[in-house]
Amino acid sequence: xxxxxxxxxxxxxxxxxxxxxxxxxxxxxxxxxxxxxxxxxxxxxxxxxxxxxxxxxxxxxxxxxxxxxxxxxxxxxxxxxxxxxxxxxxxxxxxxxxxxxxxxxxxxxxxxxxxxxxxxxxxxxxxxxxxxxxxxxxxxxxxxxxxxxxxxxxxxxxxxxxxxxxxxxxxxxxxxxxxxxxxxxxxxxxxxxxxxxxxxxxxxxxxxxxxxxxxxxxxxxxxxxxxxxxxxxxxxxxxxxxxxxxxxxxxxxxxx
Amino acid sequence: xxxxxxxxxxxxxxxxxxxxxxxxxxxxxxxxxxxxxxxxxxxxxxxxxxxxxxxxxxxxxxxxxxxxxxxxxxxxxxxxxxxxxxxxxxxxxxxxxxxxxxxxxxxxxxxxxxxxxxxxxxxxxxxxxxxxxxxxxxxxxxxxxxxxxxxxxxxxxxxxxxxxxxxxxxxxxxxxxxxxxxxxxxxxxxxxxxxxxxxxxxxxxxxxxxxxxxxxxxxxxxxxxxxxxxxxxxxxxxxxxxxxxxxxxxxxxxxxxxxxxxxxxxxxxxxxxxxxxxxxxxxxxxxxxxxxxxxxxxxxxxxxxxxxxxxxxxxxxxxxxxxxxxxxxxxxxxxxxxxxxxxxxxxxxxxxxxxxxxxxxxxxxxxxxxxxxxxxxxxxxxxxxxxxxxxxxxxxxxxxx
Ligand SMILES: Cc1ncc(COP(=O)(O)O)c(C=O)c1O
Numbered sequence: 001x002x003x004x005x006x007x008x009x010x011x012x013x014x015x016x017x018x019x020x021x022x023x024x025x026x027x028x029x030x031x032x033x034x035x036x037x038x039x040x041x042x043x044x045x046x047x048x049x050x051x052x053x054x055x056x057x058x059x060x061x062x063x064x065x066x067x068x069x070x071x072x073x074x075x076x077x078x079x080x081x082x083x084x085x086x087x088x089x090x091x092x093x094x095x096x097x098x099x100x101x102x103x104x105x106x107x108x109x110x111x112x113x114x115x116x117x118x119x120x121x122x123x124x125x126x127x128x129x130x131x132x133x134x135x136x137x138x139x140x141x142x143x144x145x146x147x148x149x150x151x152x153x154x155x156x157x158x159x160x161x162x163x164x165x166x167x168x169x170x171x172x173x174x175x176x177x178x179x180x181x182x183x184x185x186x187x188x189x190x191x192x193x194x195x196x197x198x199x200x201x202x203x204x205x206x207x208x209x210x211x212x213x214x215x216x217x218x219x220x221x222x223x224x225x226x227x228x229x230x231x232x233x234x235x236x237x238x239x240x241x242x243x244x245x246x247x248x249x250x251x252x253x254x255x256x
Numbered sequence: 257x258x259x260x261x262x263x264x265x266x267x268x269x270x271x272x273x274x275x276x277x278x279x280x281x282x283x284x285x286x287x288x289x290x291x292x293x294x295x296x297x298x299x300x301x302x303x304x305x306x307x308x309x310x311x312x313x314x315x316x317x318x319x320x321x322x323x324x325x326x327x328x329x330x331x332x333x334x335x336x337x338x339x340x341x342x343x344x345x346x347x348x349x350x351x352x353x354x355x356x357x358x359x360x361x362x363x364x365x366x367x368x369x370x371x372x373x374x375x376x377x378x379x380x381x382x383x384x385x386x387x388x389x390x391x392x393x394x395x396x397x398x399x400x401x402x403x404x405x406x407x408x409x410x411x412x413x414x415x416x417x418x419x420x421x422x423x424x425x426x427x428x429x430x431x432x433x434x435x436x437x438x439x440x441x442x443x444x445x446x447x448x449x450x451x452x453x454x455x456x457x458x459x460x461x462x463x464x465x466x467x468x469x470x471x472x473x474x475x476x477x478x479x480x481x482x483x484x485x486x487x488x489x490x491x492x493x494x495x496x497x498x499x500x501x502x503x504x505x506x507x508x509x510x511x512x513x514x515x516x517x518x519x520x521x522x523x524x525x526x527x528x529x530x531x532x533x534x535x536x537x538x539x540x541x542x543x544x545x546x547x548x549x550x551x552x553x554x555x556x557x558x559x560x561x562x563x564x565x566x567x568x569x570x571x572x573x574x575x576x577x578x579x580x581x582x583x584x585x586x587x588x589x590x591x592x593x594x595x596x597x598x599x600x601x602x603x604x605x606x607x608x609x610x611x612x613x614x615x616x617x618x619x620x621x622x623x624x625x626x627x628x629x630x631x632x633x634x635x636x637x638x639x640x641x642x643x644x645x646x647x648x649x650x651x652x653x654x655x656x657x
Contacts, residue, residue, distance in 0.1 A: 052429065052561040053547070055441050056285040062428060074559040099283055100546040101560035125285040126549065150286040154448055159289070177287055177448045 003092035003120045004146055004169040007043060008204045008225060015226025016217070016254060017044035017206055018233050019096065021064040022081070023073025024050070025238055030081050031088070033237070036244050038091050040251035045089075046123070046228060049075055049097030056125050058181035060231040064238065075105045079113045086118035094148065094169075096123040107136055111143040121146035121169045129166055148172050153192045157199070164201040171203045173224065175210045181231030184210050186219040193223035217254050229254065258477055258511075259312070259360070259470045260304040268513040268580070268589055274462030275551075276583035282461035283549045287445040291453075292549075294368065296463045302367050303360070303470065315359050316474065319392070320349045322356075324475075326482035326638070331610040338631035341492070342613070342641045343479055345504065352616065352643030353472060353504040354385040358454055360471030362389040365452035372396045372451045376426075376440040378405055378433035378500065379571035379618060380412025381643055382456030387421035397421040400439040402432035405570045412647050430564035432573045433500070437548050457501025458578035461549035465506075465578050472507025479638055480511055487636055494629065496521040497640035498621040499592075500536075500571045502578040504642035509590065519591065521629065522581060523621045525567035526594035536565035537594040538577040539585045547576040553585065568597035568651065569617035571643075595624035601655050604645060616643030617651065 007015065018037050022030045034045055050065035050073050057065070078095075085093075095114065102110050102124060114122065122145055127136075129149060140147050146169030151160050154177055164171055173196055176184040196205055207220035208228030220227035233250060240246035263269035274280050274296070284292055302308055316322040325344045333340045345353035358375075365373060373390050375397070377383030383399040390397035399416055403425040406413050416423050429435040437459075444453045458465040458472075480490040495512060497505035499522045512518040527535035535541060538553050545554030547562060555563040555575035567573040577585075584590035595603070600617055603624035608614045615623060619642045631637065645652065 053434070053438055055438060055549070056287065056445065058442070066428075069561060074561075076559065098546075100554075100556070100562070103544075103546065104556070104558065104560035126283040126546065128282060128284075131281070152287050152289075154290045155286065156290070163286075174287060178446045179287075179442050182446065 002144055002146060002169065007092050008170065011043065012204065012225055014221045015043045015206060017046055017226065017228040018042050019046040019048060019228060019230035020233060020237070021048040021050055021061065021068050022078045023068035023071045024064045025067065025240065027071040027073060028081070029243060030078070031085060032243055033247065034085065034089050036247040037251070038089050040248050041255060042091065042251055043226065044092045044094065046094045046096050047078070049078060049095055049101060051098040051101055054098060056179055058179040058231060060181045060234050064234045075101050075110070079117055082117040082119070092120045093118070094121040094123060095119055099124055099126045108139050111139050111145055114145055115143035119145070121148055123148045123172060125150055129163065133166060150174050153177055153189065160196070160199060164203055167203050169203065170225070171201055171205050172228070173205050173207045175207050175220065178209055180209055182210055186210070186216050190219070190223065193220070197223045214254055259309065259473055260300065266514050268584065268587070270462065270466040276579045277586060278544070279552045279579035279582040280462055280465065281551050283546045283551065284461050285445070287448065291444065291448055292461050295467070298368065299364065299463050299467050302364055308363060308367070311363055312360055316356065320355050320359065321347065322474065323478040323482070324348055326479060326486065328486070329611050332607065335610065336626045336631055337633050338635040338637050340626065341636070341638045343475060343508065343638055345475065345640060345642050346613070346615065346619070346644035350381070350385045350388050351646060352381040352385065353475060353507060354382040354456060355388065356474055356507065357456065357468050357471040357503060358382070358385040358389045361452070361454040362393050362395070365454070366393065368452060370450060370452035372447065373454055374398045374400070374440050374443050374451055375454045375456060376400045376433065376436040377456060378402070378436065378573060379569065379616070380405065380409040380416065380647060381571065383421070383423070384412050384415045384419070386454050387416040387419035390421065391419045398424060398443065400424050400426050400436040400443070402426045402430070402436045404431040405433065405436070408651065409570055409647050410650070432570065434562065434575055441548065457503040458506045458580055459501040459548055459550055459576060465550065465580055468503050469506040469510055469580060472503050473510035475504070475507035475640065476509065476511040479508065483636070491515055491518050492636040492638045494519045494521055494635060494637040495640070496523065496622045496625060496637065498523045498572060498618050498642060499577060499581055500574050500618060502581040504640050506578065506580055508638070508640040513589065520584065520589060521625065522584065522590045522592050523625050524592060524594040525569055525572035525621055526596045527566040527568070529596055530594060534566035536567040536573050536575065538575060539592040540594065542576070550579050552576050552579045553582040569600065569621065571616070571618040572621060593625045593628060595621040599624040604652060605656070613641070614645035615641055616645050617648045619643055
């Protein structure tokens, strides 16, 4: 069973998924961060594969991506770092990135490497659902990789149903119409979250974008299976002099 | 005007899936899906409406000053030993071809009920053309421009401001056109309901490349009529145009794409030389990739990071090319040449002295290839003079020795 499915069947509520950009703040911090996240009680890890032109990202993740690329991070380097990580980390791990680096790596090659290293799911925000269905789905299935699609407050009900039908693992509900890291008020979004909940999707739902602290995490969890924190975490570690303690106190602040 | 002409029979125009051969598509994050889908569903229908076309035509005539002249360049013809005509897009209101597209898109935005307009700009010509139509229609306008381009195209920044637009510097990445486009797309993600994004070239997700090409197609539509009148044949032997994203070339090629006897020449910016590491000659340096939500030829590293291009001309300083042009390159329908910064400068000085026309640096790249084509005295050649050189005076003066 895919680790993502296992997680949701064991713990359907208050899933905390933390995003960090691979190869940031320093190239070889990736595994240290993942291990510390696991020790701190996080439920899932989303690793960002840095891209030079991340269209859906705000300044914080853009900056972390620029630094990670300058540090030497790239898809092939990430797979090197991930070799053997399953000896140390049992949490579900998702890779998030943009299509172009994956396309250049080769989609099948990419999926194979994910399976070899122990990655459970992929988020590619600029992969059109149609293209996934016509060209790539059999490859993802072959390697038992979940592909997670996004929905937004502007997504029509019919399209949400379609996205839910095609997604596996969970559906990523973007909290507001925005790039990552925007400070929009969660209060305004409760009706949208409630609407999603009432739709009783086949997949669990995690809410992301703009989740940054205990309150916003709780607000997201009220109508979903949990939430994803990205920019706030990246900001918390970007200038850290002690990664372990920065990470522990950040996660404490959310869950504590 | 024939902007809604049916092109479904053509192997060079976009297909019903939004692709040109293997290029094109809409690689957008879900946040943009409703906007892009709305455009895709409606653009052809809207631009087919007689009322839309009447308003578009009338503005092109009375406001832009179309048709733009097709000028027989006698002294240039003598020098290059062929019959050379210049399609004078430089004489349009605001000084370049860009306004053809912004007029079309602002009328479309109004019909979609949008209240705010955003745009990206490189040389500032598209930014000025967008600010202009926004002033004309009373819509709010925000233009993203790379901070390097803000410096090198200062007069256009001042013009945009005078026209009431807000100019926002793009400070990420290479701080040029690519990054301005990223920022405009991000702005659109953050303002999905009331805002229309007027893309300035035949780039971006489907249906933008086709939509922009159609609004620019007026260029070749006029060329056909004007050539028929002047030479007795609507088809020239050559059409030459510079290619940044490729909108002036798309407009100049549009009605000739299926006329295989007409040789189409696309001129990219070689910068300091194709292999110098400072170039924007995408067809030579790029391979298939995704930029600004379109699958096309792209300058990139082996691991898929987009490379920073270089050109002296801000409007050609782009690491991709519209998917139509990637397809024209791959099929061999158009010949792709490139001109260096120095060749473009020399061509600009030459046109100024021979014909009394100071061209935009972008257009000068097209002129620079007259010397490299195997022209015969009876050949009819049309060069798309996409814009005028006022914005580039500082660069010209700096390099004039
Ligand atoms: C005068 C002129 N020509 C050409 C271009 C390049 O754009 P495109 O390749 O879309 O025609 C620009 C862009 O700014 C321009 O200002």
